[in-house]
Amino acid sequence: xxRGPDNVRKWSTLALLAIMGTALTEAINPGFVAxxxxxxxxxxxxxxxxxxxxxxxxxKVPDFSGVFKVKHLGRNYYKFYSMAVVGFYIPNPQxxxxxxxxxxxxxxxxxxxxxxxWTSKKNLLKAGGKFSLRIQGVSISADLKLFRNPSGHIAVxxxxxxxxxDSVHVQISGSMLGWLIQLFHKxxxxxxxxxxxSKVCKIVxxxxxxxxxxxxxxxxxxxxxxxxxxxxxxLLVVTTTSExxxxxLKGEFFCQGHRIPLPITPPAMNFFSNNDHMVHLGISDYxxxxxxxxxxxxxxxxxxxxxxxxxxxxxxRLNTEFLGIFLPKVAMKFPSTxxxxxxxASLPPQLSIQPSGLLLxxxxxxxxxxxxxxxxxxxxxxxxxxxxxxxxxDAEANRLVGEMKLEKLTLExxxxxxxxxxxELLQAAINYLVPIMVLPKINERLRKGIPLPLPAGxxxxxLMFQSYQSPxxxxxxx
Ligand SMILES: *[C@@H]1O[C@H](CO)[C@@H](O)[C@H](O)[C@H]1NC(C)=O
Ligand SMILES: *[C@@H]1O[C@H](CO)[C@@H](O)[C@H](O)[C@H]1NC(C)=O
Numbered sequence: 001x002x003r004g005p006d007n008v009r010k011w012s013t014l015a016l017l018a019i020m021g022t023a024l025t026e027a028i029n030p031g032f033v034a035x036x037x038x039x040x041x042x043x044x045x046x047x048x049x050x051x052x053x054x055x056x057x058x059x060k061v062p063d064f065s066g067v068f069k070v071k072h073l074g075r076n077y078y079k080f081y082s083m084a085v086v087g088f089y090i091p092n093p094q095x096x097x098x099x100x101x102x103x104x105x106x107x108x109x110x111x112x113x114x115x116x117x118w119t120s121k122k123n124l125l126k127a128g129g130k131f132s133l134r135i136q137g138v139s140i141s142a143d144l145k146l147f148r149n150p151s152g153h154i155a156v157x158x159x160x161x162x163x164x165x166d167s168v169h170v171q172i173s174g175s176m177l178g179w180l181i182q183l184f185h186k187x188x189x190x191x192x193x194x195x196x197x198s199k200v201c202k203i204v205x206x207x208x209x210x211x212x213x214x215x216x217x218x219x220x221x222x223x224x225x226x227x228x229x230x231x232x233x234x235l236l237v238v239t240t241t242s243e244x245x246x247x248x249l250k251g252e253f254f255c256q257g258h259r260i261p262l263p264i265t266p267p268a269m270n271f272f273s274n275n276d277h278m279v280h281l282g283i284s285d286y287x288x289x290x291x292x293x294x295x296x297x298x299x300x301x302x303x304x305x306x307x308x309x310x311x312x313x314x315x316x317r318l319n320t321e322f323l324g325i326f327l328p329k330v331a332m333k334f335p336s337t338x339x340x341x342x343x344x345a346s347l348p349p350q351l352s353i354q355p356s357g358l359l360l361x362x363x364x365x366x367x368x369x370x371x372x373x374x375x376x377x378x379x380x381x382x383x384x385x386x387x388x389x390x391x392x393x394d395a396e397a398n399r400l401v402g403e404m405k406l407e408k409l410t411l412e413x414x415x416x417x418x419x420x421x422x423x424e425l426l427q428a429a430i431n432y433l434v435p436i437m438v439l440p441k442i443n444e445r446l447r448k449g450i451p452l453p454l455p456a457g458x459x460x461x462x463l464m465f466q467s468y469q470s471p472x473x474x475x476x477x478x
Contacts, residue, residue: 031251040278152234
């Protein structure tokens with residue numbers, strides 16, 4: 001192909017774009033990292049090879065026939081037919097990590113058991129029978145290349161495959177005329193060798209395309225959390241080193257139907273896996289903070305408290321008589337009127353990961369209203385509620401669940417439509433209401449949990465928290 005100046009320009013532009021593309025991808029830190037160690041891959045290998053084995057047992061062995069000559073006896077005609085693979089034994093499959101983006105499946109000393117029928121003919125003499133034979137020393141080596149496809153899914157393809165048969169030891173049994181078969185075992189060996197060579201890699205490649213690839217694609221790219229939010233778990237990059245496979249996922253919550261760019265960026269997460277654990281999951285504070293932004297954006301971080309919701313034995317009622325203790329003006333203007341409190345997050349809650357656990361600033365405020373007989377609301381005052389909250393996380397199978405604890409709330413008057421008053425007088429009431437009416441609602445939601453990015457059918461039952469360290473935490477599976 002001629003490469004004129006135009007072509008050169010085109011090629012250098014493409015190269016530049018490719019470099020820029022790489023640089024851009026690498027600049028984005030993940031919110032969620034999954035690392036699978038050799039131990040984890042060994043486990044996956046057992047599961048995967050069991051599926052492959054079934055496919056390999058489906059190898060169809062075509063009939064073959066030919067002519068052989070024996071001294072003094074002349075030409076003989078033979079045929080092998082009705083052959084079926086009844087066992088494909090894979091004694092010690094291995095999966096090896098191959099930098100920088102692939103795995104190598106290595107099978108050695110596999111053996112194949114075949115049963116079938118034979119017939120032989122010379123002039124008018126006919127012989128035949130059944131036979132079973134075993135092919136030994138089959139090795140297969142296949143490279144599985146991992147990559148990200150444009151939809152953010154992980155993809156896998158078999159990039160190279162080779163099979164080899166060290167030597168064909170055909171053991172023949174079940175034939176009364178075994179001596180005859182021995183005469184042409186060279187023919188059998190050569191034919192079977194060709195059949196195995198031509199089929200094994202086709203089956204391996206096909207198995208990867210039709211089974212493994214669709215399976216890894218069940219890893220969710222968008223995981224629905226609830227009616228409001230979802231998590232973007234799209235793959236940013238997948239890499240392999242000599243020790244582990246690492247998938248870096250976006251790990252970002254968003255409000256469904258209303259996704260906004262976040263004013264925060266994910267921090268770098270550097271941690272090491274070890275081979276005592278199958279899987280390590282690193283989750284950064286970005287992941288949790290994006291949840292705060294998503295729920296705030298969805299406008300659901302709020303709750304309205306009304307008098308009828310209060311326990312019957314409450315020491316106070318939500319009405320203007322009660323407020324009259326410290327705001328007589330309100331009691332005078334709206335006698336015997338219900339009061340309603342709207343508790344909401346004024347800002348997206350901010351969370352930090354500390355060695356002691358997850359700490360959270362819920363940035364809550366309370367707007368009080370008088371509820372008029374025609375249901376219109378009259379704003380009375382706005383309070384800022386200062387508190388520290390902690391979030392305890394737990395892993396349940398395929399979800400991360402939490403429980404929030406609140407420290408004592410202190411109030412601050414931000415605005416009043418009816419003049420200044422001492423907020424301390426309301427503090428006891430708020431510290432009574434929030435733990436019994438607000439916190440249980442939050443915890444009910446947190447107990448439902450958030451989905452972890454796992455492929456179909458996988459449950460990580462022994463997931464443990466390994467470390468909490470700003471700006472990320474690590475979970476591991478022994
Ligand atoms: C409700 O009643 C108040 C006072 O009686 C009045 O000012 C307001 O306009 C009414 N609102 C509606 C929606 O009727
Ligand atoms: C929250 O915790 C910080 C640091 O531990 C402390 O300085 C602050 O006073 C606490 N705030 C409240 C409202 O408890």
